Amino acid sequence: MLPNRMNLTQVAEDQLKKLKGYTGITPNISARIAFFRSIESNFRYAGQEINLNGALVLDKHTWLGETCNITELMLKMYYPDLNSKQHQKAWAAHVEDGIAAIRNHRNLSDLSKSI
8 A cells, every 4th residue: 555665754854863863763663653653643644745855765664664554554544545655645744743742852761751
């Protein structure tokens, strides 16, 4: 359902890289955390235009890891009428929304307490 190669917005990518600098958590792992934080907060992608201009282009299995199936199922459940590219934009919007809640943690201990 999601395209094999995916990227995020530059803003989200920069925040994921900053978080890596503070905590050591790689951007793909923190993107997974951010996605599910966004889902839990009831954020919904409303079809707004998202510029996927981030330079970090990874395959979906690297981005999503073991959460690949559940992530795709959740996107399909919440957004049944979207196509593959639109699902990628919805995923990116959720990551950008969710990273806002965790981006300012300065160490792994603080981050783990917040999730």
